[in-house]
Amino acid sequence: MFGRRGVELVKELDQSLDSIPPFNEELITEILEEMQRLYNENRIDVNTRPDDHETYLSIKVRHAVLKRDKRCILAYLYNRLRRIRQMRWEFGSILPPEITVSLSKPEVQWFDSYSKCLATYMKSIGDNHGLNLTSDLAPPKSLFIEVKCIADYGKFEFGDGESVQLKKNTYHLLPRSECEQLVRQDGCVLLSPRSLTVNCKRHCERKDQETKRESLSACRSL
Amino acid sequence: MSLCSSYKPNYFSIDDILATEERLSCKVLQKVPRLGFMDHSSESKDLKPGTKLELSFWLAYSMNKSKDPIASIDIPKYYKESYREILNADACAIELSKWNTYFYEFGLHVAKFDHPDCEKLPELLLKTFKSRFRLVMDWAQNQDTNPMIASQLPMLERTIFLSGRKSKEQLVYWFKIGGGGIKTTELIANHKKRKRSTFIENER
Amino acid sequence: MDPNEVEFLGEKQLVSIVPNFNFDMIHLISGSIGPFRAGLPVKIPIWLAINLKQQHKCRIIGQEWMDVEDLKNIKEEEKKSKVFTKMPSNHYMDEVHMLLGAASDDIPNADEIRTAVKDIWDIRMSKLRTSINAFLKSEGTHAKLDHLTAMEINNVRPLLPHALDQMVRLQQIGQASATADSREESQNMSSI
Structure with missing residues (x-):
């Protein structure tokens, strides 16, 4: 109902701060359906009753819910990508299978292209001499x-x-x-x-x- | 420890989304057609004026903040005068997370309303934060405090407490063992723990 | 910052050693070291001293201030003074930790030095906590503390900067809502 499902998505991420939960395709589809429904209702109201003040109020409320749903989905996707990026630095360029199972296909593709970007950048440091930035994250003491x-x-x-x-x-x-x-x-x-x-x-x-x-x-x- | 910046709410911030989800009591002022389902107790198709609802902040704000508001709001009791006096007396003795986990964040959002009680709200929040900071700092710097105590703190203080505690643990580790070690990162350690526990469960 | 990183910076400090081998000057990016003549003291960075000590190629002479009596005097002065006194080195804590860890047999009264330094550290840390609290309770916008060393400053990170960030945020939002007008309404609407 009205924006509650969006918050459930975000709560999923909040409860699993140290890992990444499986991609909740189902919930996202549900929210997108709600957004589509609200949008359609708004469009009908705008076309049929453009001058009615009360209809304007319903449109305003539905629009606020639309924006809230959009924010929740975008935050969900954005924060997942940030965690995946962190994983490149922790796990290396190959993720363990337990983690790849939780990622959606576009997220796996994103991880690969991020790895590629990082590798290209690291190779170009120091006049193409190359430097592995992911090693020695703490100052080393001995060889x-x-x-x-x-x-x-x-x-x-x-x-x-x-x-x-x-x-x-x-x-x-x-x-x-x-x-x-x-x-x-x-x-x-x-x-x-x-x-x-x-x-x-x-x-x-x-x-x-x-x-x-x-x-x-x-x-x-x- | 990588560069860590303190909490700054933004569009994508999970904590800000959860803080704006906190509820307020509202009273509908105008008739809103075809949105009667928002009021669970009535069966009417339209939302009638005079209906009392508990709405999340984000919805209440969009319904209130205009020249012609759809609904009026009533701010939560713990931001009102009577509770203000309790805070002024001794802010440290109160378990703020029982009032609201997002006490500070929600308070800052509530302060945006045009309500007479909202004028002094940011000042109250700042004063409370300053007086409680000593408590948070002492808990973070003291090795013997139980980390579970963080659940008594509201979100803002909790993040500061946890980051202070982590840096204290690193210092103690350094005193004992010295530098130069390579440690498994938290992410990987928790991942392994989870793997082990699911393995044990599957074995059963 | 990590204590490791502060220690890394502290390793650049110079310490005297007596090598038991001969070697010419070494030219490094950070500067030249040596030449090494067996039996003659030479000043080198701590990281190299510890490395040589582990290979049994030198004997480490403690820093001049690593003397039990001097440290006890510093401790008494620190106790009496309300402000922070100047420490013999900006990295006194890490130097003691590293040098006594690697060469406790070369430096006399290692345990007593350790205890004295730990006492000084405890006194200074409690002074720091009290002054932070006083600063926050007051309405001041800035504070100045002289003679704090790197490790002590690191101890209050990120606790203090984050808390100050939040206070600034609470203050700014308080001021902004005091001067709110209808133009802010449309901005706020888009952020929810």
């Missing part, structure tokens, strides 16, 4: 972090081709840039940075030896 896997992930490949097998309850020392996305998506858990000192030393010693070996072999080949 490597120690992580504990809390789920079986399988093979994880780095950018340079190396890969590592991520099994549940194993510990790894991984480059921060590669595994930041994994940690934020809850596949791995960051250990306390204090434990980093011991492993960092061992790792640095290992790296020192490797670089020494490489430079020695490079010298020998000259």
